[in-house]
Amino acid sequence: MSDTTFRHGDGAARGTPTNAPATRPDERARRQRERVRRAIRSELARDGAQSLADAARMEEDTPRPIIELEHVSLAFDRPVLHDVSFTAHERETLVVMGESGTGKSTILKLILRLLVPDAGRVLVDGADITHLTFEDALLVRETMGMVFQGAALFDSMTVFENVAYPLREHTSLSEEEVEARVREKLRFVDLDPDAVMEQLPAELSGGMKKRVGIARGLANDPLIMLYDEPTSGLDPLTTGTITRLIQKLQRELGVTSIVVSHDVRSSLRMASRILLLADTRMVFCGSPEEMTGSDDEYLREFLGGI
Amino acid sequence: MRNVFQRINETAKLHVLDAQEYFVLAWTAIRFIFARPFYAADVVQQMNAIGVQSLTIVLLTGFFTGMVLSLQSSVQMAQFGATIYIGRLVTASMIRELGPVLAGLIVAGRVGSGIAAQLGSMRVTEQIDALNTLGTDPIKKLVTPRLLAALVMLPVLTIVSDVVGILGGNVIASFYVGLPSSLYWSTVWQQIAQGGFTLRYLPNDFIQGLSKPFVFGGIIALTGCYFGLNTRGGTEGVGVATTRTVVIASIAILITDYFMTQLLLGFFAT
Numbered sequence: 001m002s003d004t005t006f007r008h009g010d011g012a013a014r015g016t017p018t019n020a021p022a023t024r025p026d027e028r029a030r031r032q033r034e035r036v037r038r039a040i041r042s043e044l045a046r047d048g049a050q051s052l053a054d055a056a057r058m059e060e061d062t063p064r065p066i067i068e069l070e071h072v073s074l075a076f077d078r079p080v081l082h083d084v085s086f087t088a089h090e091r092e093t094l095v096v097m098g099e100s101g102t103g104k105s106t107i108l109k110l111i112l113r114l115l116v117p118d119a120g121r122v123l124v125d126g127a128d129i130t131h132l133t134f135e136d137a138l139l140v141r142e143t144m145g146m147v148f149q150g151a152a153l154f155d156s157m158t159v160f161e162n163v164a165y166p167l168r169e170h171t172s173l174s175e176e177e178v179e180a181r182v183r184e185k186l187r188f189v190d191l192d193p194d195a196v197m198e199q200l201p202a203e204l205s206g207g208m209k210k211r212v213g214i215a216r217g218l219a220n221d222p223l224i225m226l227y228d229e230p231t232s233g234l235d236p237l238t239t240g241t242i243t244r245l246i247q248k249l250q251r252e253l254g255v256t257s258i259v260v261s262h263d264v265r266s267s268l269r270m271a272s273r274i275l276l277l278a279d280t281r282m283v284f285c286g287s288p289e290e291m292t293g294s295d296d297e298y299l300r301e302f303l304g305g306i
Numbered sequence: 307m308r309n310v311f312q313r314i315n316e317t318a319k320l321h322v323l324d325a326q327e328y329f330v331l332a333w334t335a336i337r338f339i340f341a342r343p344f345y346a347a348d349v350v351q352q353m354n355a356i357g358v359q360s361l362t363i364v365l366l367t368g369f370f371t372g373m374v375l376s377l378q379s380s381v382q383m384a385q386f387g388a389t390i391y392i393g394r395l396v397t398a399s400m401i402r403e404l405g406p407v408l409a410g411l412i413v414a415g416r417v418g419s420g421i422a423a424q425l426g427s428m429r430v431t432e433q434i435d436a437l438n439t440l441g442t443d444p445i446k447k448l449v450t451p452r453l454l455a456a457l458v459m460l461p462v463l464t465i466v467s468d469v470v471g472i473l474g475g476n477v478i479a480s481f482y483v484g485l486p487s488s489l490y491w492s493t494v495w496q497q498i499a500q501g502g503f504t505l506r507y508l509p510n511d512f513i514q515g516l517s518k519p520f521v522f523g524g525i526i527a528l529t530g531c532y533f534g535l536n537t538r539g540g541t542e543g544v545g546v547a548t549t550r551t552v553v554i555a556s557i558a559i560l561i562t563d564y565f566m567t568q569l570l571l572g573f574f575a576t
Contacts, residue, residue, distance in 0.1 A: 141438070
């Protein structure tokens with residue numbers, strides 16, 4: 001609760017005025033929202049997301065900070081991020097949400113050191129990566145796995161070659177060891193290695209591509225996993241599969257994950273904490289329960305009645 | 307009026323910035339030729355794509371250009387009874403100019419556009435970003451192998467173009483003009499020998515003719531990579547990158563050809 005930062009002023013400024021007829025809560029709508037909220041809470045409890053978050057908190061009183069953004073500001077033609085600060089701890093899944101164009105994906109690029117902030121610092125596992133050289137930044141990226149919105153698999157390579165790529169690139173493993181590791185990662189993401197290894201990305205479905213993307217991100221056993229819209233464009237069942245996979249990663253491998261997502265329902269299920277951006281600023285950072293329990297106008301509007 | 311000057315000023319600055327980025331890309335790609343890791347398999351793959359797969363079109367173009375050259379010159383030279391010099395004219399034209407320039411323009415159209423389209427597609431589907439996040443420098447992985455392959459394969463394609471062009475000239479000289487093949491080939495040799503030799507065995511005409519495609523290869527690979535890596539705006543952007551590559555690379559080849567010819571003529575004349 002201590003790291004919950006919530007700026008009521010910002011949210012209120014963006015929210016619809018309370019006297020506007022369109023948002024005036026009538027009793028029926030309030031009951032409806034309460035029902036949906038209860039359903040989500042029970043779903044959270046069933047999936048174990050809540051217990052995961054609790055377990056992570058209980059394991060260490062002061063868990064190790066893995067990713068820290070300190071007063072980060074960035075502007076291109078217009079401001080993208082303004083004075084954003086947050087910390088993602090070990091074994092935590094932090095979901096970054098917000099409207100389109102609020103700088104969610106920019107946060108991932110800052111962590112990957114693909115972008116440099118105009119002001120502030122980015123720390124990965126305690127090390128300041130803000131002013132690294134390009135070559136040193138490549139070394140930092142080896143400790144991270146990234147899953148792209150469109151999977152971004154190399155379309156000239158087979159599934160095997162895609163997952164093996166970081167291993168061949170950055171390790172001295174033999175081809176047998178590489179194959180064993182690739183099979184292990186594909187099995188972890190619930191894919192049959194014998195069935196998919198020789199396929200090209202164009203032959204895979206959207207959900208399978210995402211899973212191969214996760215397997216590729218995991219190949220080097222990274223400390224941090226970054227996801228850019230992992231469930232966008234997927235049907236509800238596949239969205240559930242990918243969400244469970246991200247939870248499984250946290251539970252079984254203990255990686256720290258930063259997930260950029262628009263999908264409120266799956267975000268509430270997988271998140272240890274949720275960070276909400278609005279108008280270049282961070283307007284909320286807290287647990288899913290704190291988010292769904294909030295009475296703030298903008299949050300309620302963003303959650304769409306949940 | 308001030309607005310017009312301001313716009314010209316901004317456009318000029320953007321072009322200067324583009325040129326700077328182009329040369330930074332070129333320098334980085336060249337620097338990476340000598341730095342580990344070496345992507346030898348990628349270089350071989352690109353040599354196949356740039357060289358071997360361009361062979362048919364270069365063979366056809368070279369052969370028919372030699373034939374046309376022989377045909378046209380035979381008509382003109384017949385007026386002065388100088389048809390025995392057809393071999394000299396075809397050889398000089400093919401080795402010094404047409405071989406390198408034709409190979410360059412054809413490869414710019416076929417390979418330059420392919421490089422831009424491939425890298426552009428990789429850019430818009432986030433594959434370039436994926437390389438970055440996987441700890442690989444995209445310039446090292448994608449640009450350097452293409453540059454190396456083009457630097458090696460363009461001179462090879464030019465030699466092929468020269469040889470089949472002279473052969474095409476021989477076909478017309480023999481079957482249309484009625485010039486004996488032995489006479490044609492002796493004039494070919496006279497032309498080569500007349501230009502003189504460097505280090506006793508290297509004909510100066512060959513050095514002139516092969517230094518150009520080496521530069522053209524660099525222009526084609528770097529232009530394709532530059533526009534491909536800087537693709538913006540989805541699939542439409544890929545189309546724009548492809549068109550720009552062919553136009554800019556072709557113009558750059560023709561302009562470079564002129565200045566290199568001036569330079570080489572001055573160098574070998576002394």
